[in-house]
Amino acid sequence: MIFKLQNFWSDFGCLILEPYDIEVGAATFAPYTFLKCLDCEEWRAAYIQPSRRPTDGRYGQNPNRLGRYYQFQVVIQPYINKIQEIYLDSLKSFGINPIMHDVRFVEDDWESPTLGAWGLGWEVWLDGMEVTQFTYFQQIGGVELSKPAIEITYGLERIAMFLQDKDNVFDLQWNDSFKYGDIHKDDEFQFSKYNFEYSDGEILYKLFNAYEAESKKLLSFKIKELVKPAYEYCLKCSHTFNLLDARGLISVSERMNFILRVRALAEGCAGLYTGEGDKVEAINK
Amino acid sequence: MEIGSGELPYGEVRKIPVELKNILQNFLESEIMLREKPVIEVFSTPKRTVAFIKKLPLKSPDRELEIIGPPVNISYHGNVPAPPLVQFMKKNEISDHKKIYVVNQKKGAYTAYKKTIKGVSVKNLLTANIPGLVKQIPFRKTMFWLNKEIRFPRPVLWILSLFDGKTASFDFGDIKASNRTYVKGRLSYKMEPVKISNSKDYFDVLSSNGIILRNGDRKKYIESKLENLSKKINADMPEYDDDFIDEIVGLTETPYALLCGFDKKFLSIPKELLSTVMRKHQRFFPLNEDGGLLPFFIAVADVNPVPAVKDSLENNIKSGYSKVLTARLADAEFFFKEDIKKQPLHFVEKTKNILFYEGLGSYFDKTARIRELGIFIAGKLNFSSDVLHNFKTASGLLKFDLATHAVFEFPEMQGIMGRIYAKKAKENSDVSSAIEEHYYPVSKGKKRVLPSNDLSSLCALSDKLDAVFSFAMLKKLPTGESDPFYLRRAMIGIIEIILNKKYKINLSDIYDFYFNEFFKERNFDILKLKVVFMNFADIRFKNFLLSSGYKPDEITSVLAVETLGDFYSSFLKIDFLSKFKLHEEIFELAQIFKRINNIAYKYVQIVSFDKDKLTAPEEIRLVSVFESVKKNTFPLLEITDFTAAMNKIYKLVRPINDFFDNVMVLTEEEDIKNSRIGLLNNILNLLKNFCDFSFLDL
Incomplete structure (x- = not known):
């Protein structure tokens, strides 16, 4: 399925990239989307991105929930008129013929409070199952895009379960001899164990503060050539925040505060990257 | 005109017909002085926004406009126009000065001229103005895709625009209006262009492709299918409210209803929980027979299959829907089974850790206040010892379900799960019903449903009064539009119960009791707050009476002298006055x-x-x-x-x-x-x- 998607989007003209090598909550966080879309130039890329959601982990016991899963991300800038049909073509490329199914584009506006990003779009339903998030980005890192970007995010496990007619993600055949569970069930268990029971709050707080400090320091030089390292530390903050959250260490009132701290970094990076730093202010969206 | 776009949110689909029609009507009325009113119809589907205007002239009629020139006293040398008038004539291209006449203005006599304004081409007027008119539609959220000035809820993909059978072209950002609409090909998922020569042609093309343009027609169509399909298995006609079916109407342009099933092992879960999962999470219609849930449901897809693929398409969709629902139901079953392993008291204990609101304690604290307040009210209303006895049990159980898995996952099930779990734990039926009904009054369909007896009413009143009093103390009574704690709704609920159940009781006394009993350590002006509260209650009461048809003078004459907040007596008096005035x-x-x-x-x-x-x-x-x-x-x-x-x-x-x-x-x-x-x-x-x-x- 992945090969077919890569072929399809490569034929379409996308650069096929490899996953970004830092823990992220979604493919949007990878600089291939976050920073590149701020350029507002011609940019077409597709990549797989393992995405980590520590709070969604279920020790490998729940048939539908994972603390780490795969997104297939397509990002296209600027807008093209036929994109919905091209997306339907992509489904066909790996064996889902849209005329044989009820494919629906249902309102789902996307917003990331930690990234200061939002857009309008849809979740795509395939016979009632949500398989893709489809977004027209309007803003990233608090910067309004002069050319909106299109983001298409496929939930690979969901689609594979649909294609292989499996009720349990761990039963998916990865190939003829390996199941998804053979590869990832133990990961799910170990990381659930760690994220929920064994992670050390004190250390995580320290890490968060240290990553934040490093990112801030890099930003303070106001040198555009340091924005990528600054952004990587912003990503590390975001992931550490997720770990603290999974451990139940973020109270309701603290929560917003942490989100704003991460967003300040993301917006600082976007501002420095675009040179609009002085204009960038906290978004109210 | 048809604007084709990416799928619009259903809320927008619902409002476009009304909003765009008004905009077009205002525009045509103010810009073209028409002898005959045009007939405007606006339709919408997720992909289409359509305006159809009949009885428009080709040209707007000529009209006359009086224009005022210089004052008479400087306009003439004898009979000959003086320079100011000459200037005026030149500017307005008036050749014959005999057509100039005199009008008396406030400031004195002025020269004047009746200018004829030639009618203009209505087609030009429309093509020049439509982009601006489309921008006036008050969408909830809009986006841009290429041109910052051009916004719509989703990207516009094409525009069809015909006037008197010919293309009336204009630009809307990257889109040029043409004489083409788009429909899905017969054995394709791609939108293919179809040339349209006139309105009849357009409506024919759409209907032959299964597209139902009118929201009302789609609704009727879906309803007729619901009836047919439910009859097929002898089920009752499904129940739903307008919001629910309108959402489905707004999500389809070629609705296609299907009868689907799920594993009957799930019928061991309470049917309220099953129905909620089906309705809220999948937009399926649950099916009942004589009040019992059946292992079937009706779903509405958005397809228009050709006969060759119809059966396999139907099978795919049915099995997909059933599978998605099964995953959801398996979750619900798990939560339900976990919950019933424990007694309600276990969860009551847990409500100590669920914050009601910062400064107002936990839900456990809240139920403790409700208990004292309810005992006071029961005394004032001379409720029987039976009611009082049941109330003492029920008040402690009003909020326990907030700590259960089922309500945590499906918050809209609060109260209902409480009732079900309490009943399972052998509480008597009055007590368990009170847990659900203390959230009443609620609207079910077009009906208002009130608590069924004194016990439930007492629970509902005490819960709502506690909310209004305590948030009032925190100065959180709503002032503007927003009402995040639903306090207006709570106050109206209090009023409805008092009037419906004929409770003669003074809100003033209840207020005094409440703040005598609770939050004594707080430093605030109890008397001042009382004025604020009574005023808040009064306004809701007045609005309620106005909406029930009582006249402002009848209401004011009674409320002006009523200071204790005895709304039931006031209501009777106002009702009396309206009859005997x-x-x-x-x-x-x-x-x-x-x-x-x-x-x-x-x-x-x-x-x-x-x-x-x-x-x-x-x-x-x-x-x-x-x-x-x-x-x-x-x-x-x-x-x-x-x-x-x-x-x-x-x-x-x-x-x-x-x-x-x-x-x-x-x-x-x-x-x-x-x-x-x-x-x-x-x-x-x-x-x-x-x-x-x-x-x-x-």
Whole structure:
């Protein structure tokens, strides 16, 4: 399925990239989307991105929930008129013929409070199952895009379960001899164990503060050539925040505060990257 | 005109027909003076926004406009136009100065000219203005895709625009309006262009592709399918509210209803929970037979299959829907089974850790307040010991379900799961129903459903009053549009229950009890807050009465003198006035009220009188009638027998008129004058126990 998607989007003209090598909550966080879309130039890329959601982990016991899963991300800038049909073509490329199914584009506006990003779009339903998030980005890192970007995010496990007619993600055949569970069930268990029971709050707080400090320091030089390292530390903050959250260490009132701290970094990076730093202010969206 | 776009949110699909029609109507009315009103129809589907206008002329009619020139006194040298007028004629291309006439303006006489404004091509007018008119549609959220000036809820993909059978082209950002619409190919998922030559052609093309343009028609179509499919398996016609079906109407342009099934092992989960999962999370219609849930549901897809693929398409969709639902139901089953392993008391204990609101304690604390408050109210309303006994149990169980898995995952199930779990734990049926009904009144379909008995009402009143009082204390009563804690809704609920259940109780007393009992350690002005609260309650009460059809004067005349917040008695009085307002007695009482008020309003401080100073026969008679009326009226007011009370008070009319006709109130002798005024003020106060007649419009 992945090969077919890569072929399809490569034929379409996308650069096929490899996953970004830092823990992220979604493919949007990878600089291939976050920073590149701020350029507002011609940019077409597709990549797989393992995405980590520590709070969604279920020790490998729940048939539908994972603390780490795969997104297939397509990002296209600027807008093209036929994109919905091209997306339907992509489904066909790996064996889902849209005329044989009820494919629906249902309102789902996307917003990331930690990234200061939002857009309008849809979740795509395939016979009632949500398989893709489809977004027209309007803003990233608090910067309004002069050319909106299109983001298409496929939930690979969901689609594979649909294609292989499996009720349990761990039963998916990865190939003829390996199941998804053979590869990832133990990961799910170990990381659930760690994220929920064994992670050390004190250390995580320290890490968060240290990553934040490093990112801030890099930003303070106001040198555009340091924005990528600054952004990587912003990503590390975001992931550490997720770990603290999974451990139940973020109270309701603290929560917003942490989100704003991460967003300040993301917006600082976007501002420095675009040179609009002085204009960038906290978004109210 | 048809604007084709990416799938619009269903909320926008719902509102476009009304909003765009208004915009077009206003535009045509203000820009073209038409002899005959055009017929405007606007349709919408997720992919299409369509405006169809009939009876438009090709050209707007000519019209005349009076334009004012320079003042007459500087316009002429004798009969010949002077330079200011010449200038004016030149500017307006007037060749013959004899067509200039004189009008009298405020500032004096001016020259004037009737200019004919030639009609313009309506087609040009429309193509020039449509982009601006589309921008006026008040969408909830819009986006841009290429051009910042061009916004719509989703990208616009094509525009079809015809006027009198010809393309009426205009640009909307990257899109150029043409004579083409787009529909899905017969064996394709791609939108393919179809040339359209006139409106009939357009409607034919759409309907032959299964597209139902009108929201109302799609709704009817879906409803007819619901009926057919449910009959197929002898199920009852599914129940749903408007919002639910409107959402489905807004999500489809070629609705296709399917009867699907799920594993009947899930029927062991409470049907309320199953139905919620189906409705809220998958937008499926659950099916019942004689009140029992069936392992079937109806779903509405958005497809228009050709016969060749119909069966396999149907099978794919059905199996997909069932599978998605199964995953959801498996979750719900898991939560339900976990929950019933524990007793309600286990969860009651857990509500100690669920914050109601910062500063207002946990839900456990809240139920403790509800219990005390309810016991007080039950006393005031003389509820039976049975009700009181049940209340003591029920009040502790009102919020326990907030700590259960099922309500955590499906918050809209609060109350309902409480009822189900309490019943499983062998609580009696009054107590378990009260857990659900303490959230009432609620709207079900078009009906308002109120708590069914005194116990449920007591729980509902106490819960809502606690919310309003405690948030009022935190200064969180809503002021503007937003009402994040639903306090208006709570207050209206309180009023509905009091009136519906005929509870004669003073909100003022309840307020005093509440703050005497709770939050004593807080530092705030209890009396000042009381005014704020009573005012908040009064406004809701007034609005409620207005929406029930009572007139502002009837409401104000009663509420102006009602200070204790006894809404049930006030309601009866207002209802009485609305029926008797035009009767002779009320009219005459209002007359004497005004007569007294005219004199007494300056002397409100004089409230007593010395009987011995009042010696004229009319005075003696008035005092004695007043004393007997007063004695007899109060008990009648107390039992809200307003007809009898009115008849008693009416006995004052003659003596008062006699008094005014024969006695001079404002005499020189101070103590006699004061006694007369004192008497009048006493009568006025007695009348005010009925209402302030001066507010009545008679």
